[in-house]
Amino acid sequence: MFEPVIGLEVHLALRTTSKLFCGCSAEGFGARPNENVCPVCLGLPGALPVVNERAVELALRFAVALGCEVPNTTYFHRKHYFYPDAPKNYQTSQGDVPIGRHGQVALPSGKRVGITRCHLEEDAGRLVHPAYADHSLVDLNRAGAPLVEMVTEPDIRSAEEAREFLAEIRAIAQALDVSDAAPEEGKMRADVNVSVRLPGEPFGTKVEVKNLNSFKSVAAALGFEAKRQAQLLEGGRRVVQETRGWNEGGQRTYSLRSKETAADYRYLRDPDIPAVAIPDERKRAVLAAMPELPQARLGRYLADGVRGTEAAQIAYDHAVARLFDATVAAYTGPAQNVANWLTGEVAGRVNALGVSAADTKLTPAALARLVELVDGGSLSATAAKDLVPDLLEGADPAELVASRGLGQVSDVAALEALVAKAVEANPELVERVRANPKAINALLGKVMAASQGKANPDLARRLLEERLGG
Ligand SMILES: [Zn+2]
Secondary structure: OOEEEEEEEEEEEOOOOEOOOOOOEOOOOOOOOOOOOOOOOOOOOOOOOOOOHHHHHHHHHHHHHOOOEOOOEEOOEEEEOOOOOOOOOEEEEOOOOOOEEEEEEEOOOOOEEEEEEEEEEEOOOEEEOOOOOOOOEEEOOOOOOEEEEEEEOOOEOOHHHHHHHHHHHHHHHHHOOOOOOOHHHOOEEEEEEEEEEOOOOOOOOOEEEEEEOOHHHHHHHHHHHHHHHHHHHHOOOOOOOEEEEEEOOOOEEEEEEEOOOHHHHOOEEOOOOOOEEOOHHHHHHHHHOOOOOHHHHHHHHHHOOOOHHHHHHHHOOHHHHHHHHHHHHOOOOOHHHHHHHHHHHHHHHHHHHOOOHHHOOOOHHHHHHHHHHHHOOOOOHHHHHHHHHHHHOOOOHHHHHHHHOOOOEOOHHHHHHHHHHHHHHOHHHHHHHHHOHHHHHHHHHHHHHHOOOOEOHHHHHHHHHHHHHO
16 A cells, blocks of 8 residues: 655745835735835846845744744745746745754654744736737736745645644644645646655655645645655656646646756855854744744643644634633633633634634623623523624624523522413423423523523523423
């Protein structure tokens, strides 16, 4: 049985306002084509690049978090290739001394994945092929935007491990504020290197699949390639070393070109860009300022008594984790209750809107108050769920309860009267309950309906049981 041997290359768009070597906006979102360009990112003769200090800082943070060795001096190189969306005819990247080398990431499963290197480089532009024209258009708004690229050792052995690794990297990048790491916005892209072998045998011939834009595509492309290569070998044929693309519609890879070797790029230290010094004190400062990373956060939630499923769901989403921490700080009950609401009703409503909880006006104080109202029995869970959309609009739960008369009825005398009425009006249901105690739910439904859903259901059930038992 063949096993896949997988290495990943991940590109993350750095969270800077300007590009890697000029002052042009790195965002580009919503801008007109070729609006954010200047002589530097257009590669005009004589234009001189200036290194974006913020980009270096973010890449340094990322390298340190991945446990990489960071050199005291790092350099930029020209990586030569011709492509119509790269106006300089080379990409400014990092060659022999990247900002980080020899790191390691431990996954929640305990699996360790070696990090070969991570380096800074600039993004390319974008080609547009309009249906109306017999020519292509180029938009260079993204050309020169800063990326950090991370390359792993061939340590991954399944599509599931690859997915787990990407989730870890995304959560780390978000926790560090290094990148939005949003694949759907093109801010996290992966290339995969995959070969197959019989366990214990040397590595087979590897194939690269480029430009995978979602975790799902990565998993699907890996599954397809592992099977394709195994079938070739089983049929007595061989795997050709090449670069392949991914056809999302057909869910298959296809041959793009035979693989270039590193030498083809003729890496050359960029004579226009000075070496970047990274003194030891700077590395120590980055380490000292390191925020809590997702696995530490997960451990903290578990120690706080949050169940594994909800704890992982929250810890691996930076925006949700921040909301959770602030809500728990404003809340008096067990953290699990907040976790239930955040991963349940709130997540459901937010997902339906296609946004993140951080994009709404939901405040930690409002969410804490809502959960407390339910905990204390003065608001039913059903009524509370109906309030979540208003909370996302910034409403205060206590005010909503007062203005809409939603308060849960926990008054014993008032509930006893409703219970008495329900028992009197439904003698046939009472008979059924005497034959089968489980039928009490039908009677409880009558009490709830009579209270317009406001009766405290636990209390109403108890009073009902007392009355029928007596
Ligand atoms: Zn520019």
